[in-house]
Amino acid sequence: MADTKVIVIPEGKICDYIDGKFRNDTPEEYVRQTIEKRLINEHKYLPAQVKIEYILQLGSSKKRADIVIFDHDCPVQKQEYVKIIIECKRETVEPKNAKDGIEQLKSYMSACPNCEWGMWTNGKQKEVFRKVIDRNGKTYFDDYNDIPSADGNLEDIDRPKRNNLKNASDDNLLFVFKTCHNHIYANDGLQKQPAFFELLKVIFCKIEDERNIPDELEFYATSKERNNPDGQLTVKKRISKIFDRVKKKHGKIFEANEEIKLVPRSLAYIVSELQKYSLLNTNIDIKGKAYEEIVGANLRGDRGEFFTPRNVMKMVVFMINPTTHERVLDSSCGTGGFLVNAMTHVMNALEYDFSKQIGKLKVEWNNQELRVFQDKVSELAKSNFFGFDINPDLVKATKMNMVMNNDGSGNILQANSLLPPHEWTDEFKGKLAEALGINKSDIRNHETIEYFDVIVTNPPFGSDIPIKDENILKQFELAHIWESKSNPRVWIKTDRLQSSVPPEILFIERCVQFLVPGGRLGIVLPDSILGSPGLGYIREWLIKNTRIIASIDLHADTFQPRNGTQTSVLFLQKKTQEQKDTEEKNGTMADYNIFMAMVEKIGHDKRGNPIFKRDKEGNEILGPDNNNVLFLGDTAEGSRTVSLQQKKKLEDDQTPEVPEIFSKWKKREGIAW
CATH class of the missing domain: 3.90.1570 (tt1808, chain A)
Structure with a gap:
């Protein structure tokens, strides 16, 4: 500045x-x-x-x-x-x-x-x-x-070509999604949630058509088709053929006999609204904001589901830094925001390596090179990215989010992951084992699920949704009653189980169980876990079983306007058995520094309205808008050159600053990842 x-x-x-x-x-x-x-x-x-x-x-x-x-x-x-x-x-x-x-x-x-x-x-x-x-x-x-x-060019209005598809900017994609959803809700007699899933089918068709390189685009509705019944039927027939391909490719999401239920008039209208955009190439933040806002408006449940703001997810992913060879999990994936950000982070590294390998920047790749890169991304998503959620609607929404961003829908699975592994459904264990490249029989209990290198998650939390099932509780040390001994103050685990435990406490231990030794976890938690005297046994358990890397205290309005719980993000690295044995033998824990930060400005107020930076007199200020730079270059004929950078209000958000500071601290501490 x-x-x-x-x-x-x-x-x-x-x-x-x-x-x-x-x-x-x-x-x-x-x-x-x-x-x-x-x-x-x-x-x-x-x-x-x-x-x-x-x-x-x-x-x-x-x-x-x-x-x-x-x-x-x-x-x-x-x-x-x-x-x-x-x-x-x-x-x-x-x-x-x-x-x-x-x-x-x-x-x-x-x-x-x-x-x-x-x-x-x-x-x-x-x-x-x-x-x-x-x-x-x-x-x-x-x-x-x-x-x-x-x-x-009027032809592109009615039938866009691949090289003329537009990347959406700012809130325009959100406008389009809302317009389409409201049109279905108002004209097709569907309630909000069914209307949302019909819109998802059409978005799937749009993405499938964009991926169908080098064939001409078939996802379009001309102005004449949109405005007469015969043309509307033609559009429905054309889009239905694309949806047949979608069902074959995404059989885990759509049944073979499933159809687009929209009346031809509505379908033609929605296609005409979406057809000009490239959903694959539009900036991830623009897509994510549009998609997650409309998902949140239609699928928000009553199980303590409060979706993480995008700026917080981006901060966590940058700090935990997943790489191209690591398996990544979100054990409470919600709308898939954490996974999309993690996948994008890894894709950027993959794109850099691929561009270096072929000696071309992405803007210079031909169709064959695009297909090769797309296949690499699909393979990476299939082998390395996983998401679990108990809500089947959110599982479908997460798959859609991954497909829209990077074709990673394969390992998004519906399950209550807190259940004992032997009680997981046969379908869930089968799909998980296949993706992990193991035998289904290898998944036996909570001691045999160490398969993930990185976990980023925001589990459901709250005392109003406690876990009381004894079969679940007995898997977890943190579900037992712990007694505190003073002078010095220590906590001793008893053999007795608590009668009920908030889910976020169990998710901490389950996530550590999911990690390979040395694996790392970024998890959003209520501050009470880190500060309440009565929950000191959790902190004792964490110190024994993990290295606490960092604790980021989030602003009280982070989850507003829907939830005012004070939260933090905790970054942990699972200790190896050798490390734990050494510490137990020596009778002391390893001494190390912990990175701590407070995010005092989160970019929005308690009503969810954006907050912008102000000068010393309290007036809002404008700065450069790096996402909106128009450049028209010189041509061979020597036409004019125009370079324009627009101004925008600067959001008062400190989350982008934390990863940079953390990265420098990490190097000083000798932390390799």
Whole structure:
């Protein structure tokens, strides 16, 4: 920040993405800013082509159009040269609204003789029109899937080509997912959860089509198909063929006789909304935020499931640093966020090695090289990444998340992993044994499950969901009653079991049981485990069986707005039997340092709203947006070069700083991983 020029934002204002002016921070403005980012980053319009709150003359009155776009070679930016008009409304305004609906947009388009395109959106619904004037001078407005991009190519609106698929930016993918889900919910008579799973089927088809290199894309719905019954049936037939391939490839997720239940009209609409994006190549954070937010809104359960914020997951994965040869597990995988981040971390290393091997950066790879790399990723996911969860809906959601990001759906399994291993279902043991390359009979009890090098997890926790089953409890030393002896204070395990134990305590021990000797664990836990005097026996057990590497104290609002429990992330490394025997023989524990940090700023408040950095006077500031840099380079003909870096509010979040500090500390301590 020392060399960065910052801009102060007045209270209650936002800085416009395109023209830099301060405007009131309202729901309508949020929609407009999201559309502006899409115009620049996806459609590749230059900021100079786009005007905000442009005054239009409609008869004797003047109106403000939210956004208008001119051709880049327009001689003068006057009303008669407006090419595209976009109207942005808050979510509560419906398209048929008499004052602010699509008729308002059409009146603006009619008042601009050369305006060919218009878009109306409220963030959850979108209507696009192309103005057509027949030979008799009568004006018609034809429905279209989307406005054209800066190159004016209309074919890509109806049937995108592989090299023209767009990477989503900022909240646009979240907008699209919400729009599609709301459309199904409103038009197909499905409740929220079934509507969500129907959307998942369509997303699976989209990803399968993108992976089907080098064949032409088949996941599309033209504007004409979308707007007539026969065309809608054509789309359904085309997508159903893709879904047949999906079912063969993902038989563990979909039954062979399963079908897409959406009516043809809804399916055509959803396909038209998704078809322009590359779900495979869009930034993981954008995909993750969109996907996990919509999953959380539809599948959040009542078993203490509070999904970990993305910034915390990223921090934990960077600190625990999984490598390409290590098996990684999330024993309470939820929506799969930890696994996706871990897989991405490993994929980045794999991409670096592969690029070095063939002497090309990824942007230069041909189709064959892409397929080879994709196969390497699939093999890595199949052999090294595992996720367990008791909730079958979350298992399916995690598989989808892994497929959307890196094709790693194979080892996401439904199970109550706290059960004694001999009580695990035969199906679960069979699939797990096959993936681990062992015999099913090798999985006998809690002493024979040391198979994972790295575990990253956020187990369900809470005294309102205790474990009382004696068959489960007797597997765990931490489920016994421990008595404390003072002078010096020590804890002694008795033979008696506690009557009930919160699940997070058992998950600590189960995760250590899952680890190979020397394996490492990053686990989110309530602070009471680390600080409560009555739980000192847990800390004693941890010191005996693990090396405590680090403890990161998280801000109280980390899991807000849904849960206010104060939490920390604990990083542990499992001791070998030789290390434990040596310490027991010597009567002393090995002496070592522990890395400790407090994350005092988590990037959002207790309502879940983002918190941004402020100057000394308390004003929000702007800094460079490194994710949105538009560059149009010189061509052989010597055309202009434009380099543009937009500004954005800087989230007040300390989690990205912790791994860097931890990495330096780790080197000083001689910790190799």
